[in-house]
Amino acid sequence: MQFEPRATRNDIIGCLHNSEHFDYGVESWEAYKRRCLASDLIEEQRKVQAADLVIFQFPLYWFSMPASMKGWIDRVLVQGFAHNFPQCYDDGLLKNKLALLSFTTGGDEEMFSKGGVSGDIRYLLWPIQHGIMHFCGFKVLAPQICFAPKYVTEEKRKEMLTSWAQRLKTIWEEKPINCTPELYFK
Amino acid sequence: MQFEPRATRNDIIGCLHNSEHFDYGVESWEAYKRRCLASDLIEEQRKVQAADLVIFQFPLYWFSMPASMKGWIDRVLVQGFAHNFPQCYDDGLLKNKLALLSFTTGGDEEMFSKGGVSGDIRYLLWPIQHGIMHFCGFKVLAPQICFAPKYVTEEKRKEMLTSWAQRLKTIWEEKPINCTPELYFK
Numbered sequence: 001m002q003f004e005p006r007a008t009r010n011d012i013i014g015c016l017h018n019s020e021h022f023d024y025g026v027e028s029w030e031a032y033k034r035r036c037l038a039s040d041l042i043e044e045q046r047k048v049q050a051a052d053l054v055i056f057q058f059p060l061y062w063f064s065m066p067a068s069m070k071g072w073i074d075r076v077l078v079q080g081f082a083h084n085f086p087q088c089y090d091d092g093l094l095k096n097k098l099a100l101l102s103f104t105t106g107g108d109e110e111m112f113s114k115g116g117v118s119g120d121i122r123y124l125l126w127p128i129q130h131g132i133m134h135f136c137g138f139k140v141l142a143p144q145i146c147f148a149p150k151y152v153t154e155e156k157r158k159e160m161l162t163s164w165a166q167r168l169k170t171i172w173e174e175k176p177i178n179c180t181p182e183l184y185f186k
Numbered sequence: 187m188q189f190e191p192r193a194t195r196n197d198i199i200g201c202l203h204n205s206e207h208f209d210y211g212v213e214s215w216e217a218y219k220r221r222c223l224a225s226d227l228i229e230e231q232r233k234v235q236a237a238d239l240v241i242f243q244f245p246l247y248w249f250s251m252p253a254s255m256k257g258w259i260d261r262v263l264v265q266g267f268a269h270n271f272p273q274c275y276d277d278g279l280l281k282n283k284l285a286l287l288s289f290t291t292g293g294d295e296e297m298f299s300k301g302g303v304s305g306d307i308r309y310l311l312w313p314i315q316h317g318i319m320h321f322c323g324f325k326v327l328a329p330q331i332c333f334a335p336k337y338v339t340e341e342k343r344k345e346m347l348t349s350w351a352q353r354l355k356t357i358w359e360e361k362p363i364n365c366t367p368e369l370y371f372k
Contacts, residue, residue, distance in 0.1 A: 005191045005253040023336075025292065063317025064250060067191040067260050071253030089303060106211065117275060119367030124317060127310040131249025150209075181305030185371065 003040065005071020011038045029079035037078070044076045053098040053171070054138065056128075060105045063124040073132055082136040092137020098176070099138035101128060102145075102164070109147040121145065122184070130179045139176035189226065191257020197224045215265035223264070230262045239284040239357070240324070242314075246291045249310040259318055268322040278323020284362070285324035287314060288331075288350070295333040307331065308370070316365045325362035 007024050009016070016022065017030040031037045037045075048054060058065045065073075077083070083092045105112065105121075112121035125143060133140045144167065146160045178184065193210050195202070202208065203216035217223045223231075234240060244251045251259075263269070269278050291298065291307075298307035311329060319326045330353065332346045364370065 005257060007247070007252060007254075061193075061260050062256075062263075062321075063313035064256065066193060067253045067257030068193075070248075070250065070256045071191060074247050074253050077248075114367070116367070119312070119316065119370070123309070123367075123371065124313040126305070127249035127313060130305065131310060135248075181300070181302070181309075184305070185309065 003044075003068065003072055005068050005074070007071070007074045011041060011075060012036055013038060025079060028075075032078050032080040041075055041078070044072065045081055048076065048082075048094070048097075051097060053100070053141075055100055055102050057102045058104075060103050063118075065103075065128065077132070077136055088135050088137070090134075090137065092135055095137030095139075097138055098141055099133045100141040101125065101133075101143040103143070104146045104149050106150070107148060108151070112147070126184060129177075130181070130184065134179040140179050141171065141174050142177050189230075189254065189258055191254050191260070193257070193260045197227060197261060198222055199224060211265060214261075218264050218266040227261055227264070230258065231267055234262065234268075234280070234283075237283060239286070239327075241286055241288050243288045244290075246289050249304075251289075251314065263318070263322055274321050274323070276320075276323065278321055281323030281325075283324055284327055285319045286327040287311065287319075287329040289329070290332045290335050292336070293334060294337070298333070312370060315363075316367070316370065320365040326365050327357065327360050328363050 004010075007028075009022060009027070011024075012027050012031040013036045017027055028037065056065065056069065058069050061067075064070070079085070082094055087093055107118055110116050111118045112124075114120045118124075121143075129140050129143075144164055146164075149157050149160060190196075193214075195208060195213070197210075198213050198217040199222045203213055214223065221228075242251065242255065244255050247253075250256070265271070268280055273279055293304055296302050297304045298310075300306045304310075307329075315326050315329075330350055332350075335343050335346060
């Protein structure tokens with residue numbers, strides 16, 4: 001998918017709400033209400049709206065998602081559609097949906113453990129799971145992590161796929177994880 | 187700056203190292219060694235190489251940097267240039283340089299406090315300060331944060347700029363913050 005990651009003035013069709021001072025957050029919110037958002041954003045919002053569960057699948061790049069996916073977040077989850085202060089976190093507009101992160105890493109599980117050189121992998125997921133997913137109201141399911149698939153055996157890679165397929169069979173029965181600041185870092 | 191944020195095959199000039207199986211990390215590393223990286227990346231690497239202090243200035247988007255800046259990280263800080271396992275973290279290739287995050291937020295300081303709805307702002311900076319800056323060897327200076335400039339008085343905004351200007355006068359005397367997993371979350 002050749003999705004444009006840059007949030008710019010091009011995302012608003014026609015006149016701006018305030019042409020003196022461009023504020024992307026304000027302009028995309030106003031454009032959403034006036035139905036003047038660029039068509040690629042409307043198309044993506046339709047897909048989100050139709051989904052009961054959104055799976056973000058990516059390779060971990062620099063302790064986060066690649067820029068191409070971050071651009072999807074920056075551009076698609078606009079105010080009015082995904083949140084609308086004070087409708088955020090538990091009251092976010094996507095609160096009847098589930099979401100989870102499914103990703104591959106370069107480093108192995110030990111590196112991403114609490115005592116490992118990169119620290120507990122849950123720490124680096126915090127801005128995404130709380131600041132993006134929870135902020136929009138998604139109930140966040142536990143992440144699906146494939147550690148270092150590049151460096152393990154073919155057999156181990158197959159096991160990773162099998163366990164993912166197995167999990168998906170009963171995913172609707174899973175309980176969300178807690179994404180509040182008080183409990184996440186316990 | 188119209189910098190391309192997507193890390194793709196276009197970043198490698200000419201033949202690939204392995205045309206059967208495209209791996210961006212491997213290909214950009216090999217291209218760096220063979221001096222076959224796209225010219226916009228080489229130009230950015232020259233700027234980083236010439237700098238004693240790199241300041242990442244951005245508006246906080248979704249608990250992180252905007253995709254346009256994440257794309258700069260994904261594409262510019264390639265293996266061989268910024269790190270080269272095991273040369274990472276304290277031994278990262280940019281270890282003789284300083285770096286800091288300077289950013290504006292939408293939410294106010296209370297929201298980003300330990301007991302606030304968004305949690306301690308240091309938590310969301312972890313993947314960037316440790317996973318990107320520290321990983322490449324940068325000594326990380328304390329972040330410069332302007333909370334909610336959009337919602338404060340003109341006087342307060344001027345104060346934010348003055349204190350930043352003031353800080354820059356003696357920035358070379360500052361001691362780096364500690365970005366190890368053991369100490370960061372204390």
